[in-house]
Amino acid sequence: MKLQHYLGGLEGLDPISLETRVFVEAWEERIFGIHTAMMALSPQLDLEATPSTFNTVWTWADLRKGAESMNPFDYFKFRYYEKWLGGICGYFVAKGYITEAELDARTKAFLSSSPAMPEGGDAKVDARVRKYLLIGDDPKRERTASPRFAAGDMVTVADPKSVEHTRLPGHLRNKVGIVDSVYPDAYTYLCDTGPDGIGQAMTVYCVKFDPEDLWPGNTEANFTFYADLFEAYLEPTTAS
Numbered sequence: 001m002k003l004q005h006y007l008g009g010l011e012g013l014d015p016i017s018l019e020t021r022v023f024v025e026a027w028e029e030r031i032f033g034i035h036t037a038m039m040a041l042s043p044q045l046d047l048e049a050t051p052s053t054f055n056t057v058w059t060w061a062d063l064r065k066g067a068e069s070m071n072p073f074d075y076f077k078f079r080y081y082e083k084w085l086g087g088i089c090g091y092f093v094a095k096g097y098i099t100e101a102e103l104d105a106r107t108k109a110f111l112s113s114s115p116a117m118p119e120g121g122d123a124k125v126d127a128r129v130r131k132y133l134l135i136g137d138d139p140k141r142e143r144t145a146s147p148r149f150a151a152g153d154m155v156t157v158a159d160p161k162s163v164e165h166t167r168l169p170g171h172l173r174n175k176v177g178i179v180d181s182v183y184p185d186a187y188t189y190l191c192d193t194g195p196d197g198i199g200q201a202m203t204v205y206c207v208k209f210d211p212e213d214l215w216p217g218n219t220e221a222n223f224t225f226y227a228d229l230f231e232a233y234l235e236p237t238t239a240s
C-alpha cells in the first residue's frame with residue numbers, strides 16, 4: 001500500500017493536526033521504547049551479546065513496512081504511534097514470537113483488567129540499549145564510485161516498482177528537475193528495497209523543481225521545490 005507516498009500537493013485532507021508534543025499519551029513512550037530496544041537488540045549490530053530472546057533483524061524499514069501494510073482507511077485513521085504498534089505487533093506475529101490468537105487474548109485480558117505493566121529487566125540488555133542510543137545508525141558511507149550527475153544537470157525522476165517500501169515521493173515520479181547540489185560521500189538506506197532501487201550506499205542529490213511542473217495552475221509565485229533523492233531514482237534527460 002503506497003497511497004501515503006502519493007499525497008504531495010493534494011488538497012482537502014483536513015483536519016490537519018497541529019499537535020507539537022512528541023508523546024501525547026504515556027503508552028506512546030512505551031511503544032517508542034519497545035521499538036528502540038528492538039533496534040538495539042537487532043543481531044546485525046556489532047554490540048555485546050545479551051540474554052534476550054529477540055534474535056531477528058529489526059530496522060526503521062521494518063517499522064515503516066509494517067505501518068504501510070495496514071488497510072489504507074486504518075492508516076489515515078490511526079495516530080502515529082498506533083501505526084507503530086500495528087507494525088510491531090505484525091512483525092512479532094510474522095516472526096513467530098507470538099501467535100495472533102495469543103496476542104488477541106493478551107490484549108483482551110489487558111483491556112478488561114488494566115494490570116500494571118511489568119517492571120524489571122536485564123542489566124546487559126539495558127547496557128546494549130543505552131550504547132545503541134549513543135552510537136545510533138549512521139547512513140553515511142565512504143563514496144566508492146563517482147557521482148553520476150553534477151550540479152546543474154537536468155534529470156528525470158524514475159518511476160520504479162515499489163513492493164514493500166519506497167523513499168520516492170509519488171508526486172515527483174516522472175517529473176523533470178535540476179540537480180542543485182551533490183551531497184558528499186555516499187548514503188544508504190536501512191535495507192534493500194528490491195525493485196525500488198535502494199540497496200548499496202549511493203550518492204544523494206538535492207534536486208530542485210518548478211512547482212508549476214508538479215502542480216500545474218495551482219501554485220504560488222516565486223518559490224522553488226527541493227527534494228533529496230537517491231541516485232537510483234534519477235535518470236538523465238535533456239531539454240526539449
